[in-house]
Amino acid sequence: MPKTSTVVKKSRPAVRGVPFEIVTGRQARLYVPHRSRHVPASAWIDYNRPVPQEWKAIAQAKGFRIRRRIRNRLHVALECHSCGSLTAQRVFTLRTAQPRCGGCAETAMIAEARAAGLIFLRRDKVDHHYALYRAGCGHVVRRQAEFVSRMAAGKTDLCCDRCLIAREQAEARRQGWVRLRRDPNGNPNYRIYQHSCGQIQRAARVNLAWGQCKCQSCGGAWNAHPSFIYLVRIEIPGLGLHLLKMGFSKHPQKRFRHQLGLPRTARVDLVRTIPITSGHDACALEKAAHAQLRHLMPEVVVPAEVYAGVVNTKSEIYTPAAFAEIMRLMDVIEAAHPVVGASLPPAKPVRTRKPPRSA
Ligand SMILES: [Zn+2]
Ligand SMILES: [Zn+2]
Ligand SMILES: [Zn+2]
Structure with a gap:
């Protein structure tokens, strides 16, 4: 997964979903505003009338060239000066507003997905606020474009649903259980x-x-596990804080809220746990993971003053942009420390019969 940190964050055109449909079956792709999605593709035919000089001048001033008039007397096909894409717009829009280029919007959406560490696949056919992306894990996830914007800005992380189920299955297996389904x-x-x-x-x-x-x-x-390395996600909506905390605990407490002195409004999600057979190992592994993270992605370490007085800890707090890297570090730890026989209850001493004495 490309690290979000490596992408230089520059101001992009505002993309809140791509409100364009693409009309195929023409020589060139034609982007059509989402509000005209009910119009059949066959309606976007050329409307053979001259383009008034005045329209040409307006289009020029707004970054477009009028390729031709289409559909009826009210529409034009605008060619974008910067990307060359064709977008259908109403003449009224051209005259009274800054028309948006469908091609530029799509490019921005692809770039935003990349900045978030995702690959843009396509927009959702039903709800145009949503799109399908390929996540770093290889699964296809459906998310709002707005969510991806926040992800690109490092304000949230993506927890792939299918990976989450796989982790929960592994957690259950280690304890002698099988995860069947979500809560009815x-x-x-x-x-x-x-x-x-x-x-x-x-x-x-x-x-x-x-x-x-x-x-x-x-x-x-x-x-029987003496220790765990864990990752929790802490969200404090009132303060706009989204934090990740990786830690180790000898005495795992589900009451993170109390342990960390979090405010009542805080939301705490356990993302992942890895049992480690000895507390000493867990401590060392966790410390090494923090050191690696600080070295690899110093920008994801949240300065203590940001959460001072809110989260009762001194360090080891990261921004959501660290999510993929923390999960990768945890994968490495988990692979190197399989808890052997974890699905079995603690073995009772087995009494073996003494072999009969040979006379
Ligand atoms: Zn364009
Ligand atoms: Zn996944
Ligand atoms: Zn039972």
């Missing part, structure tokens, strides 16, 4: 899990991830 009651913090004994029950994801979920059928609970 619609609580975003709960899932339906099946225990290795066959019992199916609803549990908070955070409890299950920390190994603090008890099976209602067999009573089996397992909390």
Whole structure:
């Protein structure tokens, strides 16, 4: 995934979705404003009348050339001076406003996606505020163009839904459970899990991830992991703060809110946990990951004064732009530290019969 940090953030034309449809079946692509999407492609034929000199002058002044008149007496095909694309506009729009170029808008949307670390695929056919993008993980995600703008600006991160499910499945497996589906009651913090004994029950994801979920059928609970490396997302809407915190915890507490002294309005999402067999290792690995992150992307480290008095910690707070890199670092840690046999309950000492003495 291209790092968002490497992209120089310069001011781009405002793109709030691309309100253009593309009419195909012509010699050149013709961008048509979204509001005219009901007009059939066959209607955008040439309207063979001369173009008044006055219109030509207005178009010239606004960065376009009138290629020809189209559809009816009210429309023109404007050729953009900077990209050469053709956009259908009403003469009224040309006269009274600054017409937008469909080609430039699309280019801006592609560039914005790239700045956000995504590949723009296409706009959503039904809701033009949404588009489909290929995320760094390879999955296709559907997001609002406005969300991608905030992502490009480093104000939010993208959590791919399919990757999230895969992580939750891995978390559950490590604790001897299978993640079946989301919560039928619609609580975003709960899932339906099946225990290795066959019992199916609803549990908070955070409890299950920390190994603090008890099976209602067999009573089996397992909390043998001495330590976890975790990533949480903290959002404080009132202050416009979106932060990522990676840490390690010997005594995993679901009550981050209290531990970190967060205000009541804060939203805390557990993004990921990795069990580490020893607390010493977890501490060392976490420190090394922070050092690497500071070295690779110094710009994603949030200065302490930004969250002073809001989040009760001294360091290890990052901007959403660090998301992909933190996940990558966590992948490396996870791959290097598989918790062997984690899906099994703690082994009881097995008594082996003494071999019969040979007489
Ligand atoms: Zn253009
Ligand atoms: Zn994914
Ligand atoms: Zn059970």
